[in-house]
């Protein structure tokens with residue numbers, strides 16, 4: 016019996032190491048965006064200095080087809096575009112990145128994100144509005160910053176670009192993905208061993224990146240919520256065991272929303288964890304949920320560290336997107 020007990024312990028250990036290989040990676044979400052305007056190069060340099068493993072780029076195209084780093088297809092929530100180009104809004108009252116050339120976008124100042132409906136800052140305690148001077152970077156400029164820091168520090172920090180709204184870009188007459196892949200290739204990102212994850216919410220496009228465009232980079236299928244009304248995408252289906260299996264045909268990982276993994280606490284105060292991570296690991300996929308924020312914690316988490324404990328130790332994620340890379344890096348260092 017003792018031998019069986021030993022075997023069981025060994026198998027349990029094997030299982031743990033196989034499904035939870037190493038310390039989770041820290042992905043700086045839009046840079047060190049908890050401290051500086053999101054997607055400014057300053058926020059990226061800060062994230063680098065804070066020890067992030069990967070730094071994220073959301074990528075959209077300018078009117079002249081140049082990939083720039085900005086979260087939305089709109090440019091009005093994070094810049095002064097309405098003041099600089101008041102005549103350039105569309106009929107819906109919004110200002111679109113794709114209506115502006117790179118030279119025009121470079122005239123804008125980046126600021127902390129505003130909720131257009133209320134006119135108020137989304138995170139009121141972050142970097143003060145209108146202070147200092149931040150500009151929109153191109154994808155190439157940002158890669159050169161990170162690769163330059165890798166050269167000067169001897170470290171090896173990765174990039175984590177996201178193709179934003181490929182179907183919308185196509186409606187506007189631009190095929191964003193091949194343009195982005197060409198830039199990545201120019202900077203040496205061509206295969207699965209390179210220090211990059213490429214991510215997209217649109218499953219048709221992520222599959223196309225692998226199967227039609229022949230991309231060999233590590234791919235992450237982002238998973239949103241059906242409540243966000245993304246046209247034609249059923250995220251609920253993607254999160255089923257069958258959906259996860261389908262994703263594993265073309266991707267290396269998933270990027271789910273935090274509520275997809277932990278739904279709250281039970282009557283005993285224990286975190287309620289879904290099967291998503293388990294199913295993803297069984298399908299050979301890594302799991303990198305978004306977004307860990309000290310100023311927007313889930314209601315069941317007492318602190319940033321508490322959220323980290325639940326996701327890293329109980330739910331066994333492989334990495335996480337955070338606006339506060341220093342806090343995640345600090346937590347993981349003390350846990351080792």
Ligand code: CA
Pocket residue numbers: 071072073177
């Ligand atoms: Ca993103």
